[in-house]
Amino acid sequence: MKHLSRFLLASFFVLGFTAVQAQDENNPWAIEIGVNAVDLYPTGEDAPAGGMFEDYFNVSDHWNILPAMSRISVARYIGGGFVLEGAGSVNQISKFGDTQVDDLSYYSLDGTAKYSLRALLNNGWLDPHLGVGGGYTWLDNEGSATLNGAFGLSFWFSDNIALNVQSTYKHAFADDAFPHFQHAAGIKFMFGGKDTDGDGVYDRDDECPETPGLKEFNGCPDSDGDGIPDHLDACPDTAGLAEFDGCPDSDGDGIPDPQDECPTVAGTAAMNGCPDTDGDGVPDQKDECPEEAGPVENNGCPFEDRDGDGVLDKDDECPDTAGTVANNGCPEPTAEAISTLNEYSKTVLFDTNKSTIKPESEEALKAIHDIMHEYSNTVFHIEGHTDSVGSDAYNLNLSKERAASVRQWLVSNGIPANRLTSEGYGESRPISTNNTAAGRQDNRRVEISLDKDKEMRSTETDTTKTGNKQ
Known part of the structure; x- marks a missing residue:
């Protein structure tokens, strides 16, 4: 019961350490649960300890391991590759270097500032880190402050879960305390970032933080599923093509539907996407004679020449009587x-x-x-x-x-x-x-x-009378 109460005290300390920090909504937290091992041998002290790093991996002879969950930590990323971590652990000491001792209770509370080297490795699955900090360790009923230095590796299985292993050297300050190594292994879970729209992309990385979206589009939606996120899609509700900013080209004429006056019939750019079958410059939907070329002013139909005199009716002053071009389609005196x-x-x-x-x-x-x-x-x-x-x-x-x-x-x-x-x-x-x-x-x-000019005259010629002829 005494050991359990001390472990709970250590846990409350860790959780309290996180509570007193002002949580940054854009920086995730991590909690780690695992085991720890205490080794008093390779510390460079006198017997019963050995030289520094001597028999560092001698698990069977020197490591004290409690076969249960014995370590918990909570960490917060503060930016620039730095993480602040608070950890609490419990153990049973039966191997004091080369000496066997009765089971001594071991408790520790530690705070560490860690620096991640993951960015140097292109943010891959391997995350080496270095740490420095301090803590307090109790060996049975005796306690001592410690100065800690750590090195560890995290192996990320996903963005939120990693296996973490680390080794920490703890230098004790009390005269009757002993320096030692504490090794730890645990599963780390990332949590705590703000995700306003609940799409699984934290706001700091979400280009559309208030609209649920997809991870591949940095948190922005793609409503029509055309591979172009809505905020870059000129037609967000209709699947389209990247070359047309997400808008479709239903008739395949190279003119996107919003700019195509005839979106279901292939046409030309000159006709705003509409066809001009007879090539007269009047699109078919406005052409009263779509199969026969004619001028715009006659709605795409050719002008008639009813009297067949070579002067179109529009220019023919006598459209029903054959005439001459020189006389505007009217007959000239013979x-x-x-x-x-x-x-x-x-x-x-x-x-x-x-x-x-x-x-x-x-x-x-x-x-x-x-x-x-x-x-x-x-x-x-x-x-x-x-x-x-x-x-x-x-x-x-x-x-x-x-x-x-x-x-x-x-x-x-x-x-x-x-x-x-x-x-x-x-x-x-x-x-x-x-x-x-x-x-x-x-x-x-x-x-x-x-009249040589062939033009209608609107004024009369002035005449002036002079004297009599004899």
Whole structure:
């Protein structure tokens, strides 16, 4: 009973040693349970002891071993490879060096600062450590403080369990106390680190400490199981590919689904993942004619040319009547029609030296009007010409006024002003000699032609009247 009470006292001391420390939530604890052996022989003292380290492994002759759990320790990692450990042990001494003695009770309480060499070995399964510290040992009823030096090896089976063996030299300070070696072996269990999300990864190593995750992802989850942790996964709920940051490419067109407007049909990057079967630049889902190329402005369909004149309906001012490209798809007056116009225009008469049209020209002007009306998209040019009698300036002005008079009559009778242009050329373009009365009669004329610019005009040509021709 006396021995048991002392062992319990030692245990309470060890546990109390841990309790008074401020626990670091990010540094795990370790508890070790095992056996110990006390050897008083290889200490370099006088008989009954031998020389230092002599017969160090002579278990049968010199080691005192209690065949039961006889040692318990608790340790805390404090960083930088250092561990603080408190240990309590109990034993029975029957071998005092080379001398046999009656069973003496042995108790010890020790505190040790240990330094792990595991990091130097790349954090593998082997963990050598050195330690220095102090303690108090009772041999039967006599006690003595000790200065301790230790060396040990831990063999890690997992992150939490290891087999630990160590040997400690204890130098006693009391005159009647004896230095000795204490050997220990036990199973060490790691515990005490904070794991907020309960995923088995301590917070200090957990990149997602508040969300349960996987060890291979440093404590972060991979909800879709695609091998990309959620915090790095652009599509955490849908399995995808690393090249697309965890997003899928369902149609295999190289465009991830979130950026693919047609995620189930292979397409092109230019069409945002949608196909363009006819290659007209309009994706099929917006193309009203997906099998036939057409412009965007016509929803992917080709423009029609109903009258087959080579001018598309969109540009054809006469889409149902064949015309010419030059006349925007509308028919142009034939040479025969122009000739007829000019035959009528020759019969248009003016008052002498004036631009006033004589009443008897009414029928000719109506005929001209009807032909122009038939070609409703044609721009006509009305030319005024004179003979050479009179000054050039006078003739030029008179020709302009007469051409303008014809234009004005046609406009007032329904021909749009923007389809008519007029100009006077005076005596500069004779078609006959001015040396005879008949020739001069031919030169005094109005001619009608197609406007060379082929553009509708919106304003009328200004005319100015000058003096009389004699």
